[in-house]
Amino acid sequence: MRFDAVIGVAARGAVLVPVPFDPDTVWGRKPRHHVAGTVGGIRVRGVVEAAGGGFGFTLGPAWLRDCGVRAGATVPVELVAEGPQRADLAEDVAAALDANPAAGAFFDALAQFYRKAYLRWIDATRRRPEQRPVRIAAMIELLAAGHKERPPTS
Template identity: 65%
Template sequence: MIVPIPFDPDDAWGHKSAHHVAGTVAGRGVRGVIESYDGGPGIVLGAAWRRDCGVRAGDQVSVILVPEGPQRGDLAPDVLEALEAEPAAGLFFDGLAQFYRKAFLTWIDATKRRPELRAPRIVEMVDLLKAGKKERPPG
């Protein structure tokens, strides 16, 4: 089942390669990615979500969706500046699922006791994002 989105997510939330969202449909929690379909943007409600929910195709329901995870406005100024300086890295970061964005930010923020590591970690994150890497290698 596809829930149509009656607006352009790029206009509402800024251009991203993928819009990961969270919220509710008919009062039940949902997470997903807004994708393009024949009728425009929408999210898919899979079989597990639909099971015993009482919602059928064609039903009118309340839908509340918000961008998931840290957004550009939530970023520290140095991280934001680095992503804005490298638009390809910034666009890739914006399209990542919240898990990956949070992992990068947690890794950068883990430098509180060793602030000299913060700038090199930001540089490494940007390099990884430019290379299309969702996460840093183990180690």
């Protein structure tokens, strides 16, 4: 998504980048939308959430220090959803997440690092395909219980 945004003021020296669309409509319904892109030509990663009467994400003082973006400025913004999305998942994984709404919602809210780690763990069963459904079931249990990552195996 490309758009121009007027940078607003946020708490503790941060700025708010308003997003002029509903991310649930564009990227699917999620509690939080992890995004990557650029603001004023400078790379950013953030979380789009409800802000004021719409949606937006904040950029902290450390990001602002050297970028030249200030509150009140109009800057070009480009954002994409970060990491694997539901539409990108294998059918068996997507079906398992759909069958357990709590696990699916928790998976969708995870940062891309955690989503990718679960998917790599499942994809590591190529040499032992009988393990794939076992790992998918384990992932669903862990996600439903609110675990960001699987416990290390011994």
